[in-house]
Amino acid sequence: MKQDPAQATFSHLLLSGTLVHEGSFQEMQESFGIWVHPQVVMVVSIDRYTDLVIGKPFHWRMEIGHQVVEGVCEAVTEPFVWVWVAEGVLAVLVELALESPQEPGFRQVTGRIARQIQQRCKKRGVNVSIGIGGFYDNPYMLHFSYEEAKESMVDRFFQGNALIFHYEKKQGQEDGWHSPLASAERAELVARLRIGDEEGTVASLRALLDKMAQTYRHDVNMFKSEAVELVITMSRQVLDSGANAALILSENARFIQDLYVTIRYDKFVQKVCQYARRLAAYMEPNDLTAVSPVIRKAVQYLKENLHRKITLEEIAQYCCVSVYHLSRLFKRETGMSPIDFLNRKRVEKAMYYLKSTDCTVQEIASFVGFQDANYFTRTFKKYAKCSPIGYRRAKLC
Template sequence: MFNINDKNEEISQEKISKIRDVIRWLLDSYYRATGIKVIFIDRKGKIFLSSTSDGFFCKICKLIQSREEGERKCLETFHSSALKSIEYGFPYIYQCYAGIIEWSAPFLFEGEFLGSFVSGGVLMRKPDSSFLKEIKKVDKALGLEESQLEEILKRIKIVSEKKVKAAADILHIMTNYLTKMELTDIKLRQEKYIQQARISEEIQSIKRKELESLEKEERDENSFFSISSLYPLETERELLRRVRLGDKEGAKEVLNEILGKILFKNAGQIELIRARILELAVVLSRAAVEGKAELETILGLNFEYIQELGKIKSIEELCIWVVKVLDRFTESVYENRNIKNVDIIRKTREFIRTNYKKKIKLVDISKAIYLSPYYLSHIFKRETGVTLMEYLAKVRIEEAKYLLENTQLNTTRIAFEVGYSDQSYFCKVFKKSEGISPYCYKERMKR
C-alpha cells in the first residue's frame, strides 16, 4: 500500500481534477480503438473515471466488488500492479484475484505519481478445468454462488496474447503522452480546441441564418439580411455583465459567439479582425474596472497586452490572445493579494449565480457549500472584499440591468425575476448600486 500524506493527496486530487477532461478523452479514445474497457484510478485505488458508466471491467468484477473483502482485494491488486509497472518501466500485465487478465500503466505527472490507467476484464483462452477450480476458491472465500460465476465466465471476451500486448502498449503510449505534457500546455491545447470548435459552430450558425434570409428574400423583395445585425449590442452587454460579475466560463461562451461573428464578417482580413478584437479588449478592461478591479492593474495589463497584439501574425493566435485577456480581466474582478480558498469562492459564486432568482439566505448558501454560515461569510469577505449578501445583490442588479436594457418587462416583474418580492426594496437597492432608479436607467438606455 502507498503511504499517502493527506495534504499531498489533496494536491494530487486537485491536479487530476484540472486535467479531468483530457483523461476522459484518452479513456474514450482507447475504448473506441480497442473495444476493451479502461479506468483511471487515483493513488488510493479508487476509480476516478471510467470508459463506461458502471466503472467495472466485467460482471465478475462487479460481483466480486459487491463484497467488502472482494473490493479490498481488488484495491490491493490495483496498488501492487501500479508499483510493478513503475518498477519495470512498461505496462504490467497480470491476472487479478479472480483470474481475469488486466494491465496497468502508471501516470506520473510533474514528477509525482497520481494514479494509474487500468484496462482488461478479458481472458486469453477459454476457461478450462484448472481455471474453474481456481474460481471455486474465490466462490468459497467471498461466499459467491459457483453457478453464477461460471455463467458469467462464458460471456467474458477472449482476446489473444498478441492483442493484449498491443492494447497494453497503446495504454503505455497514451500515459507517456500525458506524462510528458505540462499542465499549462494541456490546458492551453484543451481550451484552444474547445474555442475553435465553438467559433466554428457559431460561423456555421451564421451561414445557416444568412441562407435562410436569402431564401426568404426571394419570397419577399422587401426583406433583407444585414451582416451588421449579426453582432447585436445586447450580446456585447451580456459579455460585459459576465465580466463585471467575475463569471469567467459564462463570459467565454459569449466571447466565442462574438468572435464567430467577427471572423465571419471580416473573413481573412487579419488587420480588420485585429482592430475589432482590440476594441473588444478595451471594452473588457472597462468592464473589469466597473466590476471593482484595481485600475492600476488593468492599465498595466492593457499596455502589456497591446504590445503583444501587435506581434500576432495569425487569426487563430488573435482568438487565443483575446481569451487570455478575458481570463485575466475576469480574474482581476475578485482578485485578492493572497487568495487561499479559490475552490470555496468559486463554488459560492457559482451557487449564487445559479440561484439568485430564489429567496436565498446566508444559511442556504452555506449549506450548499458544506460550511458554517459564519466561516463561509468570513472567508468570502476576506478573499473578495465584499460580503455574501453584497455579492448576491450585485448579481441580481446586473441581471436587472440586462432585463431593463433588453426587455419590455415592468419594474415589478423585473424585481420578481431577479429574486426580490418587494418592488420598493428592489428600487432602493438598485438606486444605491447605480445611482439612479430602474425607470431612469431604462430611459437612459433608450437614448
C-alpha cells in the first residue's frame, strides 16, 4: 500500500508540531479530507533493519515497507493515519474511543493494538518493535506523544527485538554522578592498549562495557556517553604514540557518530571491540609487523599473559615448537629473547600505571606479573634507567 500524499502531509504536521503555523485542526481536516482525530502515536520499527538491509536491492526495501504497512492496516481497527518517519520506522497516529489517559483501558487498548500489529507483521515475515507515546487529546500537542514513543524504545538497546514499550516518565536523577568504573580498571584497559595487546584490550573493554551496562540499564544515553569516553581515551593514547593525527581524528568522528545511532547493545559492543582492535594495531612496533606466524603467535601470547609467571617451555608448547627453535627464531626476528621481550612489555605497562594511578609499587608489580616487588624494581631500573618511584616523581613534576 502506497502512502497517500494528503495523509502524509497531515501526519507530518501533527508529528512535527508545525500544525499551529498552518491553521486550526478543523481547517486542516477539511483541507485534507481527513477526519481522524488521533490522540496517541505508536512508532513501529523493523527489528534489525540496518543489518537486514545490507546488500539488499532497492525493491527489497519497498517490499518490506509494503508488508509492514499492510500488516498495520490489517491489525488496527480504530481510525488512524500513518507516515514513514525514517527508513524502517513507521509512525501510526491512532484515534482511541477514550477521553483521557487516566482511563484504566488506555494501556490495555494500546497494548492490544501493538500486539495485533506485531502478529500481522510477523505473518508477513517481518518482526517489529513498537513504542507507544502518551495520550494527548489536543492535536497541537500530539508531537509530544511522538517524541515519547521514540524515547520509550531506547530500552530496546539492551532488551532485544519484537518488544512493546509504553512510555513512562523517568524520575529525576540524583545529584552527582559516579562512574561504575574504577580508575584501576580504566588503567588496565589503556595499559593493555599501550603494549599493543589486542586480545587483552578487547577482553578488558568487554568487561568494562558489561559492568557499565548493568549500571546504566535504564539510561542508554549515559551508557553510550561513557563508552564514547573510553574510545576517546584509547584514541588519545594512539595519538600520543605518534600515529597520524588527521587519520585517527577523522576515523574517531565517524565512528562515534555511528555509535550514537546504534540501536542494539550486542552490535554496539561488537563495533567498539572491532575499533579497539584497530587502535591496538597502531601500537604495534614496526619491527614486529613482518615477523613469522610462529613469532607473532608467541608475541601475542606473551602480551596476553604478562600478568602472571610464564616460562619458555610454556610459550614453546603454545607455539608447537621446541624451546631451542623458539628462542633462536625469536632472537633472530625481534633482536631480543622471549623473556627480554616479556620484561620490556611488563615495564612498559608498569610505566603507565606509575604515571596514571596512585597504586603502590607493590600493587603495580603484581599487576604486571612480578610477585617480588624488589625484583620488579631491579628489572624496572634495567630498562627504564631509574627506579619506579623515581619514574613516578619525574612524570608528576
